[in-house]
Amino acid sequence: MLTSPFRNPRAWLAASIVFMLIQLPLLYGLTEDSLLHFAINIAAPAVASLMLLHGGQSGALHRRVFWRLLGIGTLIYAAAWLLRLLFHLTGGVPSSPNPIDYLWNIQGLLYIVAFCYLLLKEWSYAQGTRFLLDCAIMILLLGTIVWEYVLEPHITTLLAGQPWSVIFVSAFYPVADFVMICFLLLVLYSQRIRFPAGTLALLGIGLACFWAADCYYLNMIVSQENYSAGSPVNALYSAALLFIGVSALYARGDPAVEPAEPGARPGGIAANKWLLVLLPYVSIFALVIVILFKREQLHEMKEMLVVGSLIAVLTVIRQIMVILENEALIRQKEHMLAETEFLAHYDTLSRLPNRNFFEKKLSEGYEAERPFAILLIDLNRFKYVNDTYGLHIGDDVIRATAARLQSLVDTDSLLIARQGGDEFSVLVRGGISNEGIEAVAEACIGVLSEPFRLGSLELRITASIGIARAPYDGGSSSQLLRSAHMALIKAKSRGLSQYGFYQPEMAEATAKKTRMEQMLRQALEKNELLLHYQPQICAQTQALVGAEVLVRWQPAGQPMVSPAQFIPLAEETGLIIPIGEWIFRRACEQYVKWRAQGMRDILLSVNVSPHQIEEADFVERFVAIIEETGIDASRVVLEITESLAIQEGEDAIRKLKTLKQRGLQVSMDDFGTGYSSLGVLKLYQVDSLKIAREFIRDLTDDHEQRTIVNAILAMAASMKLKVIAEGVETKEQFDHLRLQGCDWIQGFYFSKPLSAEDFARFAGGGRLFVIA
Numbered sequence: 001m002l003t004s005p006f007r008n009p010r011a012w013l014a015a016s017i018v019f020m021l022i023q024l025p026l027l028y029g030l031t032e033d034s035l036l037h038f039a040i041n042i043a044a045p046a047v048a049s050l051m052l053l054h055g056g057q058s059g060a061l062h063r064r065v066f067w068r069l070l071g072i073g074t075l076i077y078a079a080a081w082l083l084r085l086l087f088h089l090t091g092g093v094p095s096s097p098n099p100i101d102y103l104w105n106i107q108g109l110l111y112i113v114a115f116c117y118l119l120l121k122e123w124s125y126a127q128g129t130r131f132l133l134d135c136a137i138m139i140l141l142l143g144t145i146v147w148e149y150v151l152e153p154h155i156t157t158l159l160a161g162q163p164w165s166v167i168f169v170s171a172f173y174p175v176a177d178f179v180m181i182c183f184l185l186l187v188l189y190s191q192r193i194r195f196p197a198g199t200l201a202l203l204g205i206g207l208a209c210f211w212a213a214d215c216y217y218l219n220m221i222v223s224q225e226n227y228s229a230g231s232p233v234n235a236l237y238s239a240a241l242l243f244i245g246v247s248a249l250y251a252r253g254d255p256a257v258e259p260a261e262p263g264a265r266p267g268g269i270a271a272n273k274w275l276l277v278l279l280p281y282v283s284i285f286a287l288v289i290v291i292l293f294k295r296e297q298l299h300e301m302k303e304m305l306v307v308g309s310l311i312a313v314l315t316v317i318r319q320i321m322v323i324l325e326n327e328a329l330i331r332q333k334e335h336m337l338a339e340t341e342f343l344a345h346y347d348t349l350s351r352l353p354n355r356n357f358f359e360k361k362l363s364e365g366y367e368a369e370r371p372f373a374i375l376l377i378d379l380n381r382f383k384y385v386n387d388t389y390g391l392h393i394g395d396d397v398i399r400a401t402a403a404r405l406q407s408l409v410d411t412d413s414l415l416i417a418r419q420g421g422d423e424f425s426v427l428v429r430g431g432i433s434n435e436g437i438e439a440v441a442e443a444c445i446g447v448l449s450e451p452f453r454l455g456s457l458e459l460r461i462t463a464s465i466g467i468a469r470a471p472y473d474g475g476s477s478s479q480l481l482r483s484a485h486m487a488l489i490k491a492k493s494r495g496l497s498q499y500g501f502y503q504p505e506m507a508e509a510t511a512k513k514t515r516m517e518q519m520l521r522q523a524l525e526k527n528e529l530l531l532h533y534q535p536q537i538c539a540q541t542q543a544l545v546g547a548e549v550l551v552r553w554q555p556a557g558q559p560m561v562s563p564a565q566f567i568p569l570a571e572e573t574g575l576i577i578p579i580g581e582w583i584f585r586r587a588c589e590q591y592v593k594w595r596a597q598g599m600r601d602i603l604l605s606v607n608v609s610p611h612q613i614e615e616a617d618f619v620e621r622f623v624a625i626i627e628e629t630g631i632d633a634s635r636v637v638l639e640i641t642e643s644l645a646i647q648e649g650e651d652a653i654r655k656l657k658t659l660k661q662r663g664l665q666v667s668m669d670d671f672g673t674g675y676s677s678l679g680v681l682k683l684y685q686v687d688s689l690k691i692a693r694e695f696i697r698d699l700t701d702d703h704e705q706r707t708i709v710n711a712i713l714a715m716a717a718s719m720k721l722k723v724i725a726e727g728v729e730t731k732e733q734f735d736h737l738r739l740q741g742c743d744w745i746q747g748f749y750f751s752k753p754l755s756a757e758d759f760a761r762f763a764g765g766g767r768l769f770v771i772a
Contacts, residue, residue: 001438009198012051016242019044020119023235037229038085044238045078048245055248062121066114068250073110073243080104084229105127110175115180133318140311146214176214180205195251200766202247203701209240226604347418349395350402358417362477365429365470373437373469376484377405377444382422384545387650389457396454397461404447414440425484434501441499443463449497464492465499472501486510493568495507517573519555520566524582528555531586532753535762536724536746539738545762546637547602548726548746549587551579552752576609581621586597588629588636590756599763605637605667608654613640619658633663639690641669653683660685667724671712688743689716693727696747700732713740 020626052071057064080103093100172602181204195203213236213607220227227233345357353361364374377400386394398418405416405424415427445463452459466488473482483502488512491500523529529551534547553561570576584606591604612618626633638659640652656666666684670692681689689713698705709725716723725737728747737745754762 007577009246011013012249013246016239016246019242020235020239023142023238026252034230035085037234038088041234042078042081043080045074045241048304049074049078049382050133055251059251062118062473063251065121066118067251069110069114069117070244070248073107073114074245076103076110077107077241078079080107081229085122088229100223105176111180112176117568121655122686133314133321137230137311137314137318140314150746172637181211198250199247200515202243202250206240206243206247209236209243213237213240221666257673323543333772350398350418351594352402352406353415353417353474355419355425356418358427359417359477361415362428362470365427370430371470371472372430373428373432373467374480374484375424375428375437375441375499376419376464376466376468376481376488377448378464378488379422379424379448379557380464380492381614382461385461385649386614387614389459393454393459397452397459400452400454401448401461405444405449408440408443408447425481433513436469437469437501438499441488445499464488464496466491466502467499470501483507489513489572492572509635513569516561516566517569517575518730520569520573520575521555523555524578526556529553529579529582530755531583531590532755533759534746535751535754535759536603537750539725539734539745545744546600546605547759548605548639548753549583549607551583552753556591562611571609571611574611576611577615580609580612581609581625584622585625585629588625588631588634592629592631594760596762599760601632601635602763603635603665604631607639607669613652613655616731619655622659622664623662634665636663637665637667637688638666639669640684642687656684681721686721688722688724688727690724691742694726696725696733696737699736700730706736710740711736712735713742717741 016741021536023044041609049071052067055067058245061712062707079102084093084105086099089096146359148565166670213233216233216236217227220231220233345353347354355676362372362374379397382394382397385397392593401424402416405426407415408414411428413432413631415429417425417427419425426444428437444465448461448463452461466484466486468474468480470480473483483506485502486506487502490503490506491498494500529554531553532550533547534550535544536548537543538545551563551567552632553563553566555561567576570579587604587606595601615621626636638656640656660666667688667690668686669680669690690710691709695705695709695712700706713723722743723741724744725733725742725745726746728734728737728745728749730749733747734745734749751762
């Protein structure tokens with residue numbers, strides 16, 4: 001809420017009117033140059049300057065400067081009266097021109113500067129210059145008419161009685177007022193600079209009062225009348241200053257450009273524009289009319305001819321500027337049209353054709369009835385790049401990918417486009433064979449398999465590609481893209497850097513997968529997921545040492561869904577993140593219940609997906625679950641895959657090390673099926689290895705498999721890592737592993753995965769049985 005005394009402009013307007021009504025009789029009721037006269041003449045500009053400076057405290061910057069310049073000018077006016085009072089008290093006012101006149105001239109100059117500043121700031125440089133030319137034309141026209149019919153009859157008397165310095169100082173006042181009034185008139189007609197109606201009205205009245213007062217003052221000089229503090233004309237000056245001051249209060253807080261009044265007629269604006277366009281020509285026509293009326297004195301009208309020539313020159317300059325401005329507008333429009341065309345058909349980030357343009361070309365291919373093929377390219381692990389390194393690095397990867405794919409285009413037979421996100425597409429025109437399409441796919445995978453070097457970063461990002469051919473795999477653009485997308489999903493399921501063609505059976509498989517995805521999304525809400533626990537047994541003592549947590553899905557009224565079906569689907573759709581978090585929380589809660597029931601300490605192994613570790617808040621979520629459930633963190637083992645260790649790099653290492661510092665253990669699952677090295681085991685600081693069931697299945701019959709298992713056990717022993725063999729189903733497998741020094745056994749030989757209740761009964765006192 002405003003606390004300033006100037007917060008009510010209407011009250012100040014009323015007070016100003018009362019002040020003027022009181023001032024006028026005082027001027028006639030007191031002796032000339034009385035102290036009360038000086039006080040009144042000083043008070044009016046002092047109060048007006050405060051109102052103007054107050055108006056300069058809000059609104060757009062250039063408008064604040066406008067009001068402040070008017071306020072400073074008004075303060076200078078008050079200072080001139082203080083100086084006149086000082087001269088009066090010390091021996092009389094010196095003859096004109098004197099410092100008082102110069103201060104009043106400076107006040108007029110500041111007012112003009114304020115209007116010029118406002119006009120130039122409200123427009124561009126070209127528009128502001130053209131506006132000033134309009135002002136100059138109007139000033140010359142009206143000034144010439146005023147000179148011819150008002151001032152010229154008195155000019156002889158003025159020149160005979162006063163020196164040129166007095167003429168200049170005295171004539172400056174009405175000329176400056178006239179210039180400001182012209183500025184204000186053009187502002188009103190321009191419809192560009194919008195002030196509140198009260199502001200414009202009071203400004204106009206104030207400037208009109210100033211002009212009337214200055215014209216009266218000039219007449220006093222011409223008539224050689226004595227000007228004093230008690231002259232009646234000072235009432236007009238006070239009125240002018242107070243009206244201008246109150247106008248600033250009405251403008252307090254106005255926006256930079258106010259919207260047009262509701263219901264305003266657009267025709268009025270158009271009429272004002274036409275008036276401004278025709279102004280130079282109207283000015284010339286008006287001068288011609290004046291000259292025709294005084295054609296008998298044409299030889300004496302040199303000034304009129306000079307002014308007419310100036311108006312003609314200014315009009316030519318103005319029209320040249322209009323032509324240049326129109327040409328600039330045309331270029332701008334052409335640029336905007338080109339930019340709009342680009343935005344409609346091209347991607348701003350990659351500068352490649354966008355999806356709309358690509359589909360348009362597909363439609364043209366169908367209309368031409370010629371065979372063609374499309375390749376749908378998806379960048380693997382792109383979300384991980386965005387989440388780990390930031391969106392700007394992701395944008396750099398997109399630009400680099402676009403450049404690499406574009407480098408493959410050497411003829412018109414290929415068109416590269418960006419579908420959106422991390423998906424790109426390639427249109428292969430012409431009747432190219434499957435071998436040729438495969439060559440294009442392999443080239444795309446090849447260029448994208450090279451490391452992306454972005455500053456100090458080196459990223460490895462692979463791609464998967466789905467291929468569809470027209471018209472065989474779809475009768476329209478949308479159907480063909482859908483077929484390519486199915487082929488892409490199939491290619492991604494086979495691993496990284498793979499491509500594949502669409503096959504008709506994919507449609508049914510995709511529909512089935514879509515139905516399963518919808519059911520899986522509801523499985524958590526419907527409580528259809530179950531946890532089973534498969535015992536892990538010490539090979540030497542046959543004692544229970546741990547359990548692996550395994551998730552099962554039992555849809556209501558349907559057979560149980562195999563994890564081999566829904567876990568890959570959860571990985572693909574991202575559902576593994578909420579499901580994985582649910583598994584970890586429920587397993588921790590169950591372990592705490594077992595311990596409360598008296599079960600001995602065991603290790604609880606939970607599988608962790610690479611997608612979970614990619615999440616920025618992975619560590620925070622797991623730590624929160626541990627703290628909320630109260631489980632002993634040292635009893636939790638996170639099982640990671642070799643693919644995670646190879647792909648995720650430093651971010652995964654940092655996150656897992658943070659969890660290890662909390663007491664959790666890390667185990668490498670399915671060891672031997674990937675390409676991890678001893679260096680990876682050291683970097684991830686794993687506590688144990690899990691030999692994949694593929695090596696255990698033929699352990700007793702396949703010498704090569706047996707050699708691999710023995711080598712893993714020997715390596716782990718040298719690195720002081722625990723080894724778990726999973727998938728042990730026979731006594732022969734168990735005996736061989738026990739003799740070779742395997743630490744723990746997991747498999748159907750001891751127990752299948754059990755429900756929480758069955759596992760608790762199975763555990764018994766902790767020691768199970770000894771194999772005979």
